[in-house]
Amino acid sequence: MTRPAPKERGARPSVCFLYIAQTHQILHSLPIAIALAKGWPEIDVQIATATQEHLDYVRALLAALNVPPIPAHLLRPAWLRRLRLKGASGPPKALMLAANARRLSRYDAIVTPERTTALLRKLGVKDSKLVYTQHGAGDRGGPFEPRLKQFDLVMAAGPKQRDRMLSEGWVTPEHCAMVGYPKFDLIDALPPSPPPVFVQAKPVVLYNPHFHPTLGSWPRWGRQILERFAADERYNLIFAPHIRLFEGAPPGSIEALTPFMGHPRIHLDLGGPAAIDMTYTRAADIYLGDVSSQVYEFLRTPKPCLFLNASNVDWRGDESFHHWLYGPVLDDIEGLTDAVALAQSGHGDYVEAQKRGFAESFDLRETPSSVRAAQAIVDRLPAMKNIVK
Numbered sequence: 381m382t383r384p385a386p387k388e389r390g391a392r393p394s395v396c397f398l399y400i401a402q403t404h405q406i407l408h409s410l411p412i413a414i415a416l417a418k419g420w421p422e423i424d425v426q427i428a429t430a431t432q433e434h435l436d437y438v439r440a441l442l443a444a445l446n447v448p449p450i451p452a453h454l455l456r457p458a459w460l461r462r463l464r465l466k467g468a469s470g471p472p473k474a475l476m477l478a479a480n481a482r483r484l485s486r487y488d489a490i491v492t493p494e495r496t497t498a499l500l501r502k503l504g505v506k507d508s509k510l511v512y513t514q515h516g517a518g519d520r521g522g523p524f525e526p527r528l529k530q531f532d533l534v535m536a537a538g539p540k541q542r543d544r545m546l547s548e549g550w551v552t553p554e555h556c557a558m559v560g561y562p563k564f565d566l567i568d569a570l571p572p573s574p575p576p577v578f579v580q581a582k583p584v585v586l587y588n589p590h591f592h593p594t595l596g597s598w599p600r601w602g603r604q605i606l607e608r609f610a611a612d613e614r615y616n617l618i619f620a621p622h623i624r625l626f627e628g629a630p631p632g633s634i635e636a637l638t639p640f641m642g643h644p645r646i647h648l649d650l651g652g653p654a655a656i657d658m659t660y661t662r663a664a665d666i667y668l669g670d671v672s673s674q675v676y677e678f679l680r681t682p683k684p685c686l687f688l689n690a691s692n693v694d695w696r697g698d699e700s701f702h703h704w705l706y707g708p709v710l711d712d713i714e715g716l717t718d719a720v721a722l723a724q725s726g727h728g729d730y731v732e733a734q735k736r737g738f739a740e741s742f743d744l745r746e747t748p749s750s751v752r753a754a755q756a757i758v759d760r761l762p763a764m765k766n767i768v769k
Contacts, residue, residue: 411750498530518673557756560749575663586664623651
């Protein structure tokens with residue numbers, strides 16, 4: 381049931397956790413909403429989603445975590461929620477923001493895991509504070525961009541992310557908080573999803589291509605990579621690309637995937653819950669990818685990695701490819717599965733680099749990351765200044 385419009389601002393501060401993009405982003409800020417609602421009952425915490433699917437997913441997560449319910453509602457209007465452009469899994473973000481700008485302006489703070497919400501400033505939302513939580517801790521340069529300047533608070537998972545945003549001038553120290561990785565809190569609290577079941581137990585490779593049109597490996601090599609693993613009996617393969625690569629498309633509709641459906645050693649998942657809740661990064665023994673930030677979730681436990689330079693980029697010394705220091709980098713895929721075997725046997729050469737990279741990416745402490753992020757909201761926003769935990 382859709383909630384009525386939020387009340388006009390009063391003595392009780394209000395915070396809206398906004399979801400207008402892909403499902404995987406929910407896991408990055410929902411734990412902050414939970415921590416804020418549990419730790420600061422003086423704050424009116426609400427959730428707003430652009431699709432019924434997102435609302436159902438949020439409610440299912442809250443139920444699975446056995447936490448007190450948080451009021452959640454759908455953004456309006458209904459016809460816009462149903463609109464899909466170019467196969468997108470949700471309605472156009474800019475249109476949804478424009479349609480809801482006035483309602484959103486009634487909140488003291490709007491918390492989002494994506495950057496399009498910065499558009500609210502141009503849509504007349506001037507007094508509500510905007511908080512950007514990030515939705516990953518990767519190295520790719522795209523997320524470090526001018527829209528960050530529109531946010532009153534930008535969170536960083538660790539010193540790598542924080543220092544780059546500061547050095548490039550996208551944030552100032554007073555507008556940035558290093559909080560760790562709230563997604564880990566949520567994943568650790570959830571019952572684990574069952575991993576894929578293969579006919580025979582073999583080392584499991586996770587192939588996780590990014591959606592970037594040139595840096596991603598799928599356009600040039602993806603079909604060939606699946607063919608190599610289909611023909612090599614040494615490995616089981618999980619093909620779980622970034623969910624934006626085939627956004628909204630079922631596997632059966634993608635001609636390149638048809639030969640591999642039902643293969644006993646290949647598991648395909650283009651965006652189900654297991655593709656975003658770290659089921660595969662925890663189940664896999666070897667990571668095969670390009671520029672996805674999921675490699676850092678995979679490296680919560682140091683394991684072999686192999687990277688694909690499909691665009692022949694000059695990556696050495698480029699911080700956008702820092703994660704390519706955690707395993708061998710291939711400039712072609714001749715002998716691909718043999719290269720996987722070499723990455724396994726030579727993993728010891730990369731363990732220390734992986735550990736350093738993980739520590740630089742995630743500032744994890746005894747206090748849960750989600751609690752630290754909630755505290756950053758309370759500390760930094762004027763409407764919360766009289767609230768003491």
